[in-house]
Amino acid sequence: MRNMLELLERVREQKPLVHNITNVVVTNFTANGLLSLGASPVMAYDKEEVADMASIAGALVLNIGTLTTEEIEAMIIAGKAANENGVPVILDPVGAGATPFRTKMAQKVLEEIDVTLIRGNAAEIANVTGESWIIKGVDAAEEEGDVKQLAQKASELLNCTVVITGVVDFISNQGVTNLVSNGNPLLTKVTGTGCLLSSVIGAFLAVEKDEIKAATEAVTAYGIAAEKAAKQHKTVQGPGSFQIRFIDELSHISNEDKSLAKVEKA
Amino acid sequence: MRNMLELLERVREQKPLVHNITNVVVTNFTANGLLSLGASPVMAYDKEEVADMASIAGALVLNIGTLTTEEIEAMIIAGKAANENGVPVILDPVGAGATPFRTKMAQKVLEEIDVTLIRGNAAEIANVTGESWIIKGVDAAEEEGDVKQLAQKASELLNCTVVITGVVDFISNQGVTNLVSNGNPLLTKVTGTGCLLSSVIGAFLAVEKDEIKAATEAVTAYGIAAEKAAKQHKTVQGPGSFQIRFIDELSHISNEDKSLAKVEKA
């Protein structure tokens, strides 16, 4: 895959506005990650303004991590405005399967909105599609089963691009599946790294219509930033300092890092 | 106290799910602190899902720091579900006494839910029990009076374990009071260190039924992590970098640090 990280430069030039309706745990981390990468984050939640904001955005990211009944209405309004304006919509079904409410709400979003891409761990994606998968809280339990098959099946069922993240990440649409092996285990010790990835994918979708290409580059660049951060042995001494260096590295990754990319066709 | 930090390993093995209904200021810090320690944090706030989440959790932490009238209802629903399922409930009455609303809401939780443990500063605990104590905003003013007596009286009145934190921390139940002198003044310069401690105590209560033992170990381990972070003179240059190193140290503390514990019977 030539020019693996070429979209990064496009993100930095265009600084796409990424409209996030996300959970209260990760708002600050999400905004700082997008800013560091070079995108332009905005959070807007009220029913009165979400359609206006989503319409002018480069991407809309819907994250159900601390969803309330009031917010779901705003998400639907924002999503419909995005659909009408050709703005890509990313769904992050945090904790789907952990409670019936979350599963139902994720499915409601998928029914009422034309979702461009869904990103979650294997358990979340399985639960959204009605597959049974072990889930504890918002973290996926031991992965069992064929994740590649899950990604492809979910993509068909939900009629959108599917990104399943884990030790290895799967990006799948219309029978094509890419597999990315970049990343670092410390990502699992920092809250919201999955949520931020969903928003970063949004930034890439804002500058590239080829969904598989945009998502694969986003996931790869993200994983490389994590690897580079984890290597800073002098300053990274645990999950706290890793988080900070990771934000730093999101501003530094560039096309020069493309030799670090571990991407293959699955 | 032998094997002072033995519960730490149990937390890391069992990775208890700690369900937090907490304030918007500290959600990210709380999640990252719990993750670094080895627990599994989840935030869930909607009335439609809190009972489901609390029922499968190892502990439920209720924090009134930015409480709204809508949230109190969700807290009561979650608390009752926790009670029915034998899940320990921790109350953090942030700012009780600062406004009549906070005092009333903290007391409402205590009336309607069987609270396992309450943690606050001296002013907050005093105000919840109806004692007058000087309070300014959410921080306890100069401590006066006998904190040990306050802890014991509160424990009797509220019929639960009481943790009063300050320069010295008191853990009290049924006439037994432990006193922990670990910690560092920088903890008072970082927002949410009290809130995170309440959630950390939740993680320990999830793996140990002896409440005094669980709370004393949690408070001690937390204080030791703060001491170890503050000693990193090369990288800690103020409250910002202390916060990051403190999160790091929560992942490093272990039974090997038990010689640093400063615990005694009060």
Added chain:
Amino acid sequence: MRNMLELLERVREQKPLVHNITNVVVTNFTANGLLSLGASPVMAYDKEEVADMASIAGALVLNIGTLTTEEIEAMIIAGKAANENGVPVILDPVGAGATPFRTKMAQKVLEEIDVTLIRGNAAEIANVTGESWIIKGVDAAEEEGDVKQLAQKASELLNCTVVITGVVDFISNQGVTNLVSNGNPLLTKVTGTGCLLSSVIGAFLAVEKDEIKAATEAVTAYGIAAEKAAKQHKTVQGPGSFQIRFIDELSHISNEDKSLAKVEKA
């Protein structure tokens, strides 16, 4: 301007309670910044308690960054209580102009409350006053036009002190305009640095009635802290580590840094 940073000491001695009704993205950063500076932050949002909290505060900061229809009511209640008790009110009209809702809500606050000071970028201030100015999301687009003139006109129209921040910051009231050139571009790569500045100005207004003096010192001290943080080349490697060092430096700036102040009459 002699004794440029003398108010800093007053903030640290008096530790003013700054009541923030702010957006969900920046709450943690705002609280930690105020704490590090030496002020006493509190967040309180419910209609039932905001009047009580605002009445005992040294300053009230209203920030519409993720405003909901419910919150605007609480802001008005808090603002009126502040007005009745002589508590200065700071308005941060985040993203005014980005959507009609935000512009309208900022104007509603200005109509119903006696606002002491408004702080925003040029686009936000222009939009609040009805001037057209290019805005994309919550960030000001390329600045055009005479910012000094905008500041003075806004001050007359809104009958309050106006702070417009950018590469150069303008502080204006009753025909007097100060210009501050301190700061560092990394501030634009960290979310909420404008929001935190509004709260820091609140802390200074809590200890000094001369609004121009208080705001100019706050903006200057803030910019100097950013410059000092950015100079830490060993530890600052991007927006993440800059944010942490900046929080650190807020606790270190003192009157000894006054030679770094770049203030002039505009």
